[in-house]
Amino acid sequence: MILPVLRYPDPRLKRVSGPVTEITPLIRSLADDMAETMYARDGIGLAAPQVGVPLRLVVMDISGPEVRGDLMVLINPVLTPLGPEKESDEGCLSVPDFRAQVCRPSRVLVEALNLEGEVRRFEAEGTLAVCAQHEYDHLEGTLFIDRVSRLKRALYDRRIRKKEKK
Numbered sequence: 492m493i494l495p496v497l498r499y500p501d502p503r504l505k506r507v508s509g510p511v512t513e514i515t516p517l518i519r520s521l522a523d524d525m526a527e528t529m530y531a532r533d534g535i536g537l538a539a540p541q542v543g544v545p546l547r548l549v550v551m552d553i554s555g556p557e558v559r560g561d562l563m564v565l566i567n568p569v570l571t572p573l574g575p576e577k578e579s580d581e582g583c584l585s586v587p588d589f590r591a592q593v594c595r596p597s598r599v600l601v602e603a604l605n606l607e608g609e610v611r612r613f614e615a616e617g618t619l620a621v622c623a624q625h626e627y628d629h630l631e632g633t634l635f636i637d638r639v640s641r642l643k644r645a646l647y648d649r650r651i652r653k654k655e656k657k
Contacts, residue, residue: 583635
């Protein structure tokens with residue numbers, strides 16, 4: 492089922508998410524729905540807070556957009572920076588019509604549970620590292636727009652307020 496995605500400035504996007512304490516059929520169903528939602532919106536990552544669920548659950552698939560064949564489900568992820576910082580272009584399903592350069596570590600160690608409750612541990616670099624950090628930020632109540640200059644943020648905020656008045 493395709494879920495509605497919360498949009499900035501929804502205050503629920505600013506909340507820190509709690510851990511997944513048990514991998515239940517409900518959690519598996521949520522992960523499936525999140526993946527379907529991500530694919531339907533041509534995204535490469537989606538965190539549970541973006542669909543209004545304050546849990547530490549992320550889905551990612553950077554293999555597309557034509558073919559999607561590398562879905563990752565990360566439960567309670569922990570990221571450790573490994574590489575020097577690098578700028579990359581980012582966008583977000585919760586911050587529509589806005590892209591910006593964001594500086595993040597170029598490599599990270601990702602540790603998380605999968606849907607079987609097994610620990611996954613891998614190093615990520617390039618697009619996968621950016622996506623993992625972007626989605627992890629959502630779990631911490633941070634949006635990529637929080638990482639851009641005040642001027643760019645103010646311009647986007649002004650554009651959002653104009654749209655809301657229409």
